[in-house]
Amino acid sequence: MFGSAFPWAAALFAPLLAMATTAVRADPLPEPRVVASTGGVLDILMVARPAPIRTFPFFEPTGWVYDICPRPADGSLSCPPKGVAANLYGGTRLALQPGDLLKVRLVNALPRNPDAEHVQDPGHGYLALNPTNIHTHGLEVSPRFPTVDNPTYGDTVFVMTLNPKNGPLPPDAALHGDVRIRYTDYRIAIPKSHPSGLFWLHPHVHGIAMNQIASGLAAIITIGDVEDYVCKDAACAVALGRMSIRHMLLKDAQVTKGGKLKNQQDLEFCQKRNGPAPEAPGRGFCKGINLGAGDANYIGGRWYFSLNGVPYPAIAMKNAAGEIWRITNTSANATYNLQLWNPKQKRNMLFQVLSLDGIAVDAANAEPSAAAASTAGRVQAEPCPGSPSGIGHKALCARSILMMPSSRVELWVVDRDANDKVVKAKAGDRAVFRTAGINTGPLGDTWPAIDLGAVGFSAAGSANLPQVLDVAGSPHAEIPARVAADLASANAKIGANADCKPLPAGHLRRIFYGLDVTNTKFAGLGYEEIDSEGRPVPGTFRDVRAFDPSIPTVCVPLAPGNKPVTERWQLVNITPLDHNFHIHQMKFAVVGDPKVENGSAATNGILVDNVPLPRADGICITVADWRRHKCTVHPVKVDLPFAIAGDFVYHCHIMFHEDGGMMARIRVRASR
């Protein structure tokens, strides 16, 4: 608590306090604050501002938080004061229902941030003013721009809000879209047909998105309720009624020995790339190491990995029926490999996967044997033991979940015996919720192993427990058409574009992840169209370049009648480090199952909005190197059902990479 006020004292007492904090009892895991819609509307003021983080042991750094409240009737641009104990850093949940209208007045009250890396880029000095915006990640909503009749924004990243206290915009700023002063109004209509599930919200100003997320700016969004897709069966519903539903934001923050939150993250803060791992996982944090003189000496600092802002909390269950965990990776860069370690059984426990990225697993079609391929390795699925015939017979279980940045997952966590069968817990049954260490390539990052929370199972309640939970969400194949119908008016207003040509039948689009060789400081994305014979279509190749907001790389017309159109894309990572692919305004299916290679992948049972892209073997600097077979790539194919018109982006969701240029603009237009 005294770290920021007395940094010398913090350094002096660091070793002693580190010992003490590992011995004390863990704080309970709090739920995020909830702001819920009423009468079909959620009308909120969202102030992005600095605030002390009081939930970290030892340090009390200043983070950046969303202070959210119902919009004041008097037009005030600040929320009522919160108590000292308020855990704004831990996050807020916006609870919405399908068909709701989300109205947000976003106020920028952030300080200047001159230390952000990309402030130094030509034309981007204005990023030191710390402009901000929001993106409702995973929501299938319109990215519309303002009009004279409705001067508010949809879910677009092509606008940013300045805090006027931070100074005026300099001349010749290389802007990425609209500029607003002090606040911006958003009106985001949630389609009536929107699937129920877990989504989130974060800033998305290119160049400083990482800094703002790493400082703490994130909120989660829920559409509908878990009951909308879990336990439609009456007996199952009884069990579900006994379960607690937890929402967990995975958040990380690097704090230097002086108690300052470092938002220009150093991904080797605790462990050199490919260097030796600590002997044992840290409980909620890892210790900084010395990477060299000056600013790179992190001795005495900590990299916190918290749940809802609390490092290594106690997760005490209240009923033998277990809990539903709704988990969002809100870290800017960190990849987690989530596991539930059972110290008695000395192995990772099984849990049931209910949804990924806000879309319920389609139990009717999800085959565990295909699930790993259908998620490009995110879920190493296996059958759930003891499943009765009938409901849930294709339920997915797993012992680990790969969570790259922006991923969400919903799990049923319950005590299990040595045969993985659900059992009523005995007093004292415990587990450790952890992320296993993971490396993303020879030139990638090394993510530390961290114990995230202490789980205590409960012996309370009935021993009559289901072996699996029935999952039945929106039929995946029907989602795009329903969303397009709900957004017909918004799509029509976007209009057609004569330059926007449909992808010929049998063709696919190939997206390259690589380096921008015109400026080695930047990464970027490339593009080419591939014909039905697998050959590049002449004249379509665009070499890998850093993000240019003024040039849409791809233009997609909707099908006649503004019906959805599905395109197949091949994602080719030619770099020696892992990335992930995320596209706004839609869910997509990974074509991982050979059975659907020539058909629709939407029947795989799993839809996602981000997917890992494995690194190449060997070294390719350019696409030409790849064509000369200097490296071996592991392409990922996806089926993208475009249903929403507008301009939006696709990008790597490791924000260090996105800010570094791995993003492209896409244009979807109404049919002609």
Next chain:
Amino acid sequence: MHLARFAVAGMAALASGAEADAALLPGVPDVPAIQAAYADAKGENADRHLDDLTVHSADCSPIDAGRFYCQISYLRARDDAAEHLYFTVVTMEPGPDRWILKSGLCRGDGAAP
């Protein structure tokens, strides 16, 4: 008023007489003034300015020495997104007989792709 703090600073500048040059012009730049200043800027460098830009609204607050910082919205005639209303900020400075656009609304700044 978006920029209350700038307004306070501007009032202080006025009180000290720093706004003398602006006395020849209307007190605050408005939509016609900004449209005219844009036309002047386009005349000096057509490559960096769009032909089809119409200023729709303006909300200006003083910075210092007669300069104003303005939140404006504008429309473009050639746009496949019907009625798309753009927002950006411009800096206006008083000239001898008309307002001068000092920053903002340049082609290639991303505000008007």
